[in-house]
Amino acid sequence: MKRILLILAALALWQHWDRVEPLLGLSQPVPSQARTGEVILYATSWCGYCAKTRAFLAERAIPYRELDIEKSADGRRAYDALGGRGVPVIDVKGTVIHGYDPQSILAAY
Template sequence: MKAALFLLIAFAVVIKLGFIDNPFAPAPELVDGYQDGVVLYATAWCGYCKKTRELLRQKGIPYTEYDIEKSSKGKRDYEQLNGRGVPLLVINGEVVRGYNPNAILALASR
Protein backbone atom coordinates (compact mmCIF):
# COMPACT_ATOMS: atom_id res chain seq x y z
CA MET A 1 0.00 0.00 0.00
CA LYS A 2 2.80 2.42 0.91
CA ALA A 3 4.66 1.58 -2.30
CA ALA A 4 1.57 2.32 -4.41
CA LEU A 5 1.05 5.65 -2.64
CA PHE A 6 4.71 6.54 -3.15
CA LEU A 7 4.48 5.73 -6.87
CA LEU A 8 1.33 7.80 -7.23
CA ILE A 9 2.94 10.80 -5.54
CA ALA A 10 6.13 10.40 -7.60
CA PHE A 11 4.07 10.25 -10.80
CA ALA A 12 2.18 13.42 -9.83
CA VAL A 13 5.45 15.26 -9.10
CA VAL A 14 6.95 14.23 -12.45
CA ILE A 15 3.85 15.54 -14.26
CA LYS A 16 3.79 18.74 -12.19
CA LEU A 17 7.44 19.45 -13.02
CA GLY A 18 6.68 19.01 -16.72
CA PHE A 19 8.95 16.04 -17.37
CA ILE A 20 6.06 14.13 -18.95
CA ASP A 21 2.73 15.20 -20.38
CA ASN A 22 -0.31 14.87 -18.17
CA PRO A 23 -2.13 11.80 -19.51
CA PHE A 24 -5.39 13.17 -18.09
CA ALA A 25 -5.15 16.53 -19.92
CA PRO A 26 -7.23 16.74 -23.08
CA ALA A 27 -5.35 16.72 -26.39
CA PRO A 28 -5.12 20.01 -28.30
CA GLU A 29 -7.97 20.69 -30.69
CA LEU A 30 -7.99 22.72 -33.92
CA VAL A 31 -10.11 25.88 -34.25
CA ASP A 32 -10.75 28.15 -37.21
CA GLY A 33 -10.38 31.91 -37.23
CA TYR A 34 -7.04 32.18 -35.43
CA GLN A 35 -3.92 33.31 -37.25
CA ASP A 36 -0.43 32.23 -36.31
CA GLY A 37 0.51 33.22 -32.79
CA VAL A 38 -0.53 32.71 -29.20
CA VAL A 39 -3.69 33.95 -27.51
CA LEU A 40 -4.06 33.46 -23.75
CA TYR A 41 -7.44 33.61 -22.01
CA ALA A 42 -6.85 34.06 -18.30
CA THR A 43 -7.81 35.80 -15.06
CA ALA A 44 -5.75 37.99 -12.74
CA TRP A 45 -6.14 35.65 -9.74
CA CYS A 46 -5.30 32.32 -11.43
CA GLY A 47 -2.00 30.78 -10.32
CA TYR A 48 -1.70 28.60 -13.43
CA CYS A 49 -2.34 31.66 -15.61
CA LYS A 50 0.59 33.33 -13.86
CA LYS A 51 2.77 30.26 -14.51
CA THR A 52 1.70 30.33 -18.17
CA ARG A 53 2.64 34.02 -18.49
CA GLU A 54 6.02 33.31 -16.89
CA LEU A 55 6.66 30.37 -19.25
CA LEU A 56 5.79 32.43 -22.33
CA ARG A 57 7.98 35.35 -21.18
CA GLN A 58 10.93 33.11 -20.24
CA LYS A 59 10.86 31.45 -23.66
CA GLY A 60 10.40 34.78 -25.49
CA ILE A 61 7.07 33.74 -26.99
CA PRO A 62 4.93 36.76 -27.88
CA TYR A 63 1.26 36.46 -26.96
CA THR A 64 -1.98 38.36 -26.72
CA GLU A 65 -3.82 38.07 -23.42
CA TYR A 66 -7.48 38.56 -22.62
CA ASP A 67 -8.70 38.70 -19.03
CA ILE A 68 -12.04 36.92 -19.36
CA GLU A 69 -13.42 38.80 -16.35
CA LYS A 70 -12.54 42.27 -17.67
CA SER A 71 -12.67 42.01 -21.46
CA SER A 72 -16.02 41.52 -23.20
CA LYS A 73 -14.25 40.36 -26.38
CA GLY A 74 -12.12 37.97 -24.33
CA LYS A 75 -15.16 36.56 -22.54
CA ARG A 76 -17.08 36.15 -25.81
CA ASP A 77 -14.15 34.40 -27.56
CA TYR A 78 -13.54 32.22 -24.49
CA GLU A 79 -17.18 31.10 -24.49
CA GLN A 80 -17.04 30.34 -28.24
CA LEU A 81 -14.09 28.06 -27.46
CA ASN A 82 -16.23 26.26 -24.85
CA GLY A 83 -14.01 27.59 -22.09
CA ARG A 84 -14.56 25.92 -18.72
CA GLY A 85 -11.34 26.83 -16.96
CA VAL A 86 -8.23 28.94 -17.21
CA PRO A 87 -5.72 29.22 -18.60
CA LEU A 88 -6.98 28.51 -22.08
CA LEU A 89 -4.61 29.14 -24.97
CA VAL A 90 -4.93 29.08 -28.74
CA ILE A 91 -1.53 28.47 -30.29
CA ASN A 92 -1.31 28.54 -34.08
CA GLY A 93 -4.95 27.47 -34.29
CA GLU A 94 -4.79 24.71 -31.65
CA VAL A 95 -6.48 24.95 -28.26
CA VAL A 96 -4.62 24.04 -25.08
CA ARG A 97 -6.78 23.78 -21.98
CA GLY A 98 -5.02 24.23 -18.67
CA TYR A 99 -1.35 24.65 -17.83
CA ASN A 100 0.51 22.17 -20.01
CA PRO A 101 4.07 23.46 -20.55
CA ASN A 102 5.09 20.63 -22.89
CA ALA A 103 2.11 21.19 -25.21
CA ILE A 104 2.52 24.98 -25.07
CA LEU A 105 6.19 24.84 -26.03
CA ALA A 106 5.68 22.17 -28.69
CA LEU A 107 2.88 24.09 -30.41
CA ALA A 108 4.59 27.48 -30.10
CA SER A 109 7.75 26.14 -31.76
CA ARG A 110 5.92 25.07 -34.94
Protein backbone atom coordinates in the same frame (compact mmCIF):
# COMPACT_ATOMS: atom_id res chain seq x y z
CA MET B 1 -31.11 -2.84 -12.34
CA LYS B 2 -31.22 -2.05 -16.07
CA ARG B 3 -32.76 1.32 -15.30
CA ILE B 4 -29.89 2.21 -12.93
CA LEU B 5 -27.27 1.18 -15.50
CA LEU B 6 -29.05 3.24 -18.17
CA ILE B 7 -29.10 6.29 -15.90
CA LEU B 8 -25.40 5.86 -15.06
CA ALA B 9 -24.52 5.49 -18.75
CA ALA B 10 -26.49 8.64 -19.62
CA LEU B 11 -24.78 10.56 -16.81
CA ALA B 12 -21.33 9.42 -17.98
CA LEU B 13 -22.18 10.38 -21.56
CA TRP B 14 -23.37 13.82 -20.44
CA GLN B 15 -20.24 14.43 -18.33
CA HIS B 16 -17.89 13.50 -21.17
CA TRP B 17 -19.87 14.91 -24.09
CA ASP B 18 -16.95 17.13 -25.15
CA ARG B 19 -14.94 13.95 -25.81
CA VAL B 20 -17.78 11.94 -27.37
CA GLU B 21 -19.06 14.63 -29.75
CA PRO B 22 -15.97 14.68 -32.03
CA LEU B 23 -16.01 10.87 -32.23
CA LEU B 24 -19.58 10.99 -33.54
CA GLY B 25 -18.71 13.73 -36.03
CA LEU B 26 -21.23 16.13 -34.51
CA SER B 27 -18.91 18.95 -33.53
CA GLN B 28 -18.20 21.92 -35.73
CA PRO B 29 -14.57 23.04 -35.86
CA VAL B 30 -14.10 26.07 -33.62
CA PRO B 31 -12.66 28.98 -35.58
CA SER B 32 -9.40 30.10 -34.09
CA GLN B 33 -9.19 33.68 -32.89
CA ALA B 34 -5.41 33.66 -33.35
CA ARG B 35 -3.88 35.08 -36.47
CA THR B 36 -1.17 33.04 -38.14
CA GLY B 37 1.67 32.54 -35.70
CA GLU B 38 -0.12 34.28 -32.84
CA VAL B 39 -0.52 33.01 -29.30
CA ILE B 40 -3.53 34.17 -27.27
CA LEU B 41 -3.79 33.59 -23.53
CA TYR B 42 -7.31 33.67 -22.07
CA ALA B 43 -6.80 34.26 -18.36
CA THR B 44 -7.83 36.07 -15.18
CA SER B 45 -5.82 38.28 -12.87
CA TRP B 46 -6.19 36.00 -9.83
CA CYS B 47 -5.39 32.62 -11.46
CA GLY B 48 -2.14 30.97 -10.29
CA TYR B 49 -1.83 28.75 -13.37
CA CYS B 50 -2.36 31.82 -15.56
CA ALA B 51 0.61 33.43 -13.80
CA LYS B 52 2.67 30.27 -14.40
CA THR B 53 1.69 30.36 -18.08
CA ARG B 54 2.69 34.03 -18.36
CA ALA B 55 6.06 33.25 -16.76
CA PHE B 56 6.58 30.22 -19.03
CA LEU B 57 5.86 32.24 -22.17
CA ALA B 58 8.10 35.09 -20.99
CA GLU B 59 11.01 32.74 -20.12
CA ARG B 60 10.94 31.35 -23.63
CA ALA B 61 10.41 34.76 -25.27
CA ILE B 62 7.17 33.58 -26.89
CA PRO B 63 5.14 36.64 -27.85
CA TYR B 64 1.50 36.44 -26.85
CA ARG B 65 -1.63 38.52 -26.49
CA GLU B 66 -3.58 38.21 -23.25
CA LEU B 67 -7.32 38.62 -22.88
CA ASP B 68 -8.73 38.82 -19.35
CA ILE B 69 -12.05 36.98 -19.60
CA GLU B 70 -13.46 38.90 -16.62
CA LYS B 71 -12.66 42.35 -18.01
CA SER B 72 -13.09 41.90 -21.77
CA ALA B 73 -16.48 41.00 -23.26
CA ASP B 74 -14.81 40.07 -26.55
CA GLY B 75 -12.31 37.92 -24.67
CA ARG B 76 -15.13 36.17 -22.80
CA ARG B 77 -17.03 35.44 -26.03
CA ALA B 78 -13.91 34.01 -27.68
CA TYR B 79 -13.14 31.97 -24.55
CA ASP B 80 -16.67 30.54 -24.55
CA ALA B 81 -16.43 29.74 -28.28
CA LEU B 82 -13.26 27.74 -27.59
CA GLY B 83 -15.08 25.64 -25.00
CA GLY B 84 -13.48 27.30 -22.01
CA ARG B 85 -14.31 25.62 -18.71
CA GLY B 86 -11.42 26.96 -16.69
CA VAL B 87 -8.39 29.13 -17.05
CA PRO B 88 -5.93 29.39 -18.60
CA VAL B 89 -6.94 28.60 -22.16
CA ILE B 90 -4.18 29.12 -24.72
CA ASP B 91 -4.76 29.41 -28.46
CA VAL B 92 -1.42 28.61 -30.10
CA LYS B 93 -1.67 29.16 -33.84
CA GLY B 94 -5.13 27.57 -33.86
CA THR B 95 -4.34 24.76 -31.41
CA VAL B 96 -6.41 25.20 -28.25
CA ILE B 97 -4.83 24.10 -24.97
CA HIS B 98 -6.91 23.96 -21.79
CA GLY B 99 -4.91 24.45 -18.60
CA TYR B 100 -1.22 24.93 -17.88
CA ASP B 101 0.58 22.42 -20.10
CA PRO B 102 4.12 23.52 -21.06
CA GLN B 103 4.80 20.50 -23.30
CA SER B 104 1.64 21.08 -25.34
CA ILE B 105 2.40 24.79 -25.66
CA LEU B 106 5.89 24.09 -27.00
CA ALA B 107 4.63 21.36 -29.34
CA ALA B 108 1.98 23.68 -30.81
CA TYR B 109 4.37 26.62 -31.07
